[in-house]
Amino acid sequence: MIDALVDTFYARVRDDRLIGPIFADRVADWAPHLTQMKLFWSSVALSTGVYQGRPMPKHLPLPIDARHFDRWLEIFVETARDLCPPVAARHFIERARRIAQSLELGIATAKGVMLAKDERFMRPAQAWTPD
Numbered sequence: 281m282i283d284a285l286v287d288t289f290y291a292r293v294r295d296d297r298l299i300g301p302i303f304a305d306r307v308a309d310w311a312p313h314l315t316q317m318k319l320f321w322s323s324v325a326l327s328t329g330v331y332q333g334r335p336m337p338k339h340l341p342l343p344i345d346a347r348h349f350d351r352w353l354e355i356f357v358e359t360a361r362d363l364c365p366p367v368a369a370r371h372f373i374e375r376a377r378r379i380a381q382s383l384e385l386g387i388a389t390a391k392g393v394m395l396a397k398d399e400r401f402m403r404p405a406q407a408w409t410p411d
């Protein structure tokens with residue numbers, strides 16, 4: 281189930297107009313990324329301990345905020361509901377929401393922004409400069 285969830289989720293992510301390009305700029309070889317994500321979900325959903333990485337430092341430099349996390353979660357929720365029985369879908373979705381929230385908080389903090397409870401992180405608009 282984790283194999284199917286991860287494969288389908290990232291196939292959809294890669295096609296997405298908002299978050300697809302963020303992955304396209306950084307993930308050249310998808311096979312190792314998908315393997316890593318399957319280990320991650322095995323650890324998170326089944327407590328197997330097979331994922332050894334640290335997701336936070338990988339996300340801190342990304343140009344992402346609340347809008348990107350909302351889209352990520354929207355695709356994740358749709359995919360989990362499409363592929364998993366309801367109990368399993370809820371199990372994955374609950375964990376994805378918690379981790380997304382903690383990544384968003386970490387990104388805000390790294391940018392010197394102290395979010396209030398339930399406040400979302402929005403990146404300041406980029407000043408327009410001619411090429």
Ligand code: HEM
Nearest residue numbers: 302303306316320333334335338344348349352376379380
């Ligand atoms: C806006 C939302 C997100 C974007 C654009 C994003 C993007 C990325 C990118 C580009 C990488 C590859 C980084 C690299 O190898 O240099 C990555 C890795 C990863 N992401 Fe995300 N991510 C998002 C949200 C999430 C969420 C919500 C989770 C967990 C539920 C997550 C879990 C991971 C993990 C486990 C890795 C692998 C880290 C490793 O190599 O050990 N990401 N992400």
